[in-house]
Amino acid sequence: MNKKLILVIAIVVVLLAAWQFLAGKKVSVPGGPPTAAVQTNSGELRGFQQNGLAVYLGIPYAQAPVGELRFKPPLPRQPWQGTFDAYGFGSFCPQVYDNIVIDDPREDLNNEDCLTLNIWAPSAAKDKRAVMVFIHGGGFVGGSSKEKLYSGDVIAQKGDVIVVTLNYRVGLLGFFEFSALGGSEYTGSADAGIQDQILGLRWVKENIAAFGGDPQNITVFGESAGGASALALLGIDQPQDYFKRMIVMSGSPLHSAENTRNIANLLKKQTGLSWPTAWKMMPTGALMLIQQKVLDGVGSPLSDLIFAPTYGSDYVVKRSPLEAISSGNTKGIELMLGNMADEMSYWSFYDTPESHVCEQTIKENLFTAINPGIEPKLQELYDLYAKNPQRVWKKEGDILLAMGDDYAFRVQALDVAARQSAIASTYYYRVDYPVNVPEQPCQDNRSPHGAELPFVFGKIDEQTGFDFIGKARDASDAAQRSQLMDQMILAWTNFAKTGAPNGGDLPTWPVFEPDQQPTMIFSGNSHVENAPFNAEYQAMSTFMKSFNVFDALK
Secondary structure (H helix, E strand, O other): OOHHHHHHHHHHHHHHHHHHHHHOOOOOOOOOOOOEEEOOOEEEEEEEEOOOOEEEEEEEOOOOOHHHHHOOOOOEOOOOOOOOOEEEEEEEOOOOOOOOOOOOOOOEEEEOOOOOEEEEEEEOOOOEEEEEEEHHHHHHOOOOOOOHOOHHHHHHHHOOOOEEEEEEOOHHHHOOOOHHHHHHHOOEEEEHHHHHHHHHHHHHHHHHHEEEEEEEEEEEEEEEEHHHHHHOOOOOOHHHHHHOOEEEEEOOEEEEEEHHHHHHHHHHHOOOOHHHHHHOOOOOOHHHHHHHHHHHHOOHHHHHOOOOOOOOOOOOOOOHHHHHOOOOOOOOOOEEEEEOHHHHHHHHHHHHOEEOOHHHHOOOOOOHHOOOHHHHHHHHHHHHHOOOOOOEEEOHHHHHHHHHHHHHHHHHHHHHHHHHOOOOOEEEEEEOOOOOOOOOOOOOOOOOOOOOHHHHHOOOHHHHHHHHHHOOHHHHHHHHHHHHHHHHHHHHHHHHHHHHOOOOOOOOOOOOOOOEEEEEEEOOOOOOEEEOOHHHHHHHHHHHHOOOHHHHHO
């Protein structure tokens, strides 16, 4: 199999060389009149005006991480000469094509010169607006700030804040411990993508005042892999130097150093490519072919475990989120975090004829696939979840998915909230809005992973939002959606401005307290509940001490 893979890579090398020679450079034009020139420490730039905003797209914040810089920390962009026209998004960072994530199938996915950021700033004169920096999701193997869903125009307009989105390296280029091949020179390369984010945040901190932003009032927010990235940033040295507040949306666990080394050695063994120079000089498309083979071999949703930030003394992320909080590393950082009501149903997008995530049984499921011996404990846990009268969905697969939600997302979030609430204002939420996607029966009428994004970004009436939540069922549903969108945008932007999300018609949202666990339920009738599904949380916390999902990757 390895010989075949190497042959295929050689063929891809030739084809890519020809394609890259013939491909022309895309031409982008502004969406409106140019802005006045803005001076940054990277050079002078200008954007364009659109709907009361000054928009700047595709600003390079780092040198291209190519050649000898591949698998290494990013370097600040050298100042350019003249005026940079920030009129069009930068490239996606290299990744395997995924039609769930990528809007345009013609997208160039092989350009490693991709470390760019985008800014939406209200045009009306005002100094020191709050700044919100978004980190996109994509399982650490995909995604981009170029996705239409992440356009910051609506948040900037409705919330009167400055919104920044940025690209970072993903997959093998961003989260692969290359020291397994290249030696100690590459120790920490498994956090290259996090180092990209840090450099992007540093650029924002140093330059955002020129766009009317307050460098002392920066909020990092991210969803899925972006939420996990945000949690990882809590574990870097002196995170307060980069941001004041944080919003974690469905953040997932990080890798330990042991997990990362195991995965790196597995990749080295399975590919048969142990010569470091081959990896460093390999054309981008060939590298992505390897990545695709790896992800296909593992299969969804376990493939989302392959790449993630790594914490440990040799890494940029020195501590796990809980360790970071306990050590005082996050002192003063105000936090808002939460989850969807039905996270795992999202992965039905990746069902195969042989595997349907909604049709798991107590005998055949993700837990027992990893550790068959766990079935007795799993059955006990299942019985607890199944008897809760609050649960609408009573099918076996639904209950198992709810258990997966808590394992992958909710328990960690509640543990982080409990610890951080002792040293800074913390708020916890749960989104429970039933989406309308009958073509995806596993997700329909549930609240799957990612379904909060159209509300937070104000895209409930655009195709990019319909892809996640479908179209409104009727006028009443449309009115509920509009109200929920306004509530969520207001909560997100109020938190970014002041550290408290309250305002508008949102019911009073108390700060988190570990015993009561006050939780804002964002829904058609948003309200606060204390400790929803608490028995399940306690039981899953105990179960997690005897089961480690990363054992699947050893």
